[in-house]
Amino acid sequence: MTTADTPAGGCLLCGTQLLTPIAPDLRLACVSSDAFPLAQQAAFAVCPVCGMIQKVRDDAWNTAVAAIYANYKVYPLETVQTHLMFSNTGAAKPRSLILAEQLAQAVSLPQRGRLLDIGCGNGDFLHSFKQVRPEWEVCGFERSEASRAALEAHLPGVRFYSGSLDAIADRFDCLTLNYVIEHLFEPVAMLRQMQGLLSPGGGIFVQTTSFQRNPFDLVIMDHCAHFTPETVAQAGVRAGLRLTASSNGWLEKEIGWYAQPAETPLAAGPDPLAARAAQDCERMVRWLKKFPETVRQAAAGRPLGIFGTAIAGTWLAGVMPGEVAFFVDEDPQRQGQRHLGLPILAPQDTPTAAAVVLAFPAGIAAAIAARLEKNGFDFAKILPPAFEEPPLGGKKRWNARIKNTNEPRHENKH
Ligand SMILES: [Zn+2]
Incomplete structure (x- = not known):
């Protein structure tokens, strides 16, 4: 740096x-x-x-x-x-x-x-x-x-x-x-x-x-x-x-x-x-600025998780204080640790009753959702607002x- x-x-x-x-x-x-x-x-x-x-x-x-x-x-x-x-x-x-x-x-x-x-x-x-x-x-x-x-x-x-x-x-x-x-x-x-x-x-x-x-x-x-x-x-x-x-x-x-x-x-x-x-x-x-409200509506009261613990996930947790219960991360080095005071779960440990937001640009979020689906992770996946690639x-x-x-x-x- x-x-x-x-x-x-x-x-x-x-x-x-x-x-x-x-x-x-x-x-x-x-x-x-x-x-x-x-x-x-x-x-x-x-x-x-x-x-x-x-x-x-x-x-x-x-x-x-x-x-x-x-x-x-x-x-x-x-x-x-x-x-x-x-x-x-x-x-x-x-x-x-x-x-x-x-x-x-x-x-x-x-x-x-x-x-x-x-x-x-x-x-x-x-x-x-x-x-x-x-x-x-x-x-x-x-x-x-x-x-x-x-x-x-x-x-x-x-x-x-x-x-x-x-x-x-x-x-x-x-x-x-x-x-x-x-x-x-x-x-x-x-x-x-x-x-x-x-x-x-x-x-x-x-x-x-x-x-x-x-x-x-x-x-x-x-x-x-x-x-x-x-x-x-x-x-x-x-x-x-x-x-x-x-x-x-x-x-x-x-x-x-x-x-x-x-x-x-x-x-x-x-x-x-x-x-x-x-x-x-x-x-x-x-x-x-539209992202948090999209998430709130899609979560519909279910326990809310954020997929990813880097910039985007951190930012979303920061603009939704008190509304996020946990993070989910595919990186084994991060699983079991805490981020912003919240637990970091592996996808396989994520409760099926939860809703997990994929805090990524739309195309990437869709690809991750498809992969999670394919691997049998059936918790609800919240995608970002519609995203028009310039x-x-x-x-x-x-x-x-x-x-x-x-x-x-x-x-x-x-
Ligand atoms: Zn200039």
């Missing part, structure tokens, strides 16, 4: 001072990215110049986010593979391993090289990358020294840097920035700094969330930036990079891209799809350079 910079004010991407509020009448209850409900609510804005969708960073937001970073809980090393993904067959695989496989395949990484993961945390991604490219030297960066001992114990031979990126004299064939850019107040400056650390021929891999495919991204308070394929590409262009591979299919509901230094700087024009992105944001906020105007172009050969996976942990 890399904490964000000091706020520079204005648009995160282009610095424009005056942002346009999105649905100013709507404020959204939030959780922290380490899954704790918060008292503060968030508002959203779109930049009239570059089209970046972002949180309104007022004093209340700054105070809330400073408190989140001061108390941040990283998943402990013992459960380093915590972020499991479940395919449609129910088989679990660490999210970081899927990412590492997709990266190596999409950009044809050579058998040898040196990789630096920025915001490496407990080394989850580096650990997975080593399985995919065992001969690569893997290195990690965090602003603080706090991760060093645990990381080095977990990954013998790992090189760890802390402090400032500018102080690093080594150069790298690949730099990775996974689930960090959405936290940054100056993403373009970060990408420029990263570019200075590349060996000739090297590239930068960025993975981030997509609120257009997963509205629960909006409820994460410390995600100040909510990227679209267009604005993430624009961040690269503004940093002097050119996109060489990109996909929103590497991990479902996320955006991934790989970029290399541009020989001649490209022009960063206004985002022609900004108005649609702002509409999508407003639509998603309204969808989220048309992806840029999808064809966006996926043009990458053939996504893996079957789509849905995410169970975010």
Whole structure:
């Protein structure tokens, strides 16, 4: 986890001072990215110049986010593979391993090289990358020294840097920035700094969330930036990079891209799809605000459980205080524990008289419901409000350079 910079004010991407509020009448209850409900609510804005969708960073937001970073809980090393993904067959695989496989395949990484993961945390991604490219030297960066001992114990031979990126004299064939850019107040400056650390021929891999495919991204308070394929590409262009591979299919509901230094700087024009992105944001906020009432009506007085203990489940429990009796989770590491003071049950231990809400984007919720049904779990399943997936105007172009050969996976942990 890399904490964000000091706020520079204005648009995160282009610095424009005056942002346009999105649905100013709507404020959204939030959780922290380490899954704790918060008292503060968030508002959203779109930049009239570059089209970046972002949180309104007022004093209340700054105070809330400073408190989140001061108390941040990283998943402990013992459960380093915590972020499991479940395919449609129910088989679990660490999210970081899927990412590492997709990266190596999409950009044809050579058998040898040196990789630096920025915001490496407990080394989850580096650990997975080593399985995919065992001969690569893997290195990690965090602003603080706090991760060093645990990381080095977990990954013998790992090189760890802390402090400032500018102080690093080594150069790298690949730099990775996974689930960090959405936290940054100056993403373009970060990408420029990263570019200075590349060996000739090297590239930068960025993975981030997509609120257009997963509205629960909006409820994460410390995600100040909510990227679209267009604005993430624009961040690269503004940093002097050119996109060489990109996909929103590497991990479902996320955006991934790989970029290399541009020989001649490209022009960063206004985002022609900004108005649609702002509409999508407003639509998603309204969808989220409708969720609790949908659940209440469908539960019809039955004991209520929430399927999933990560962001979406935590958020829903937070906006329905006193109405939830338990959580359900497929991850054996979580079963039998407690979350927000409530027990976490395995699907097979869930009372048949209960109603369980699947707190996921609609398509994923439907797939999970079908799988639970197939496995004979006959408790009532509450699906989210009807969900219209936004048309992806840029999808064809966006996926043009990458053939996504893996079957789509849905995410169970975010
Ligand atoms: Zn802007």
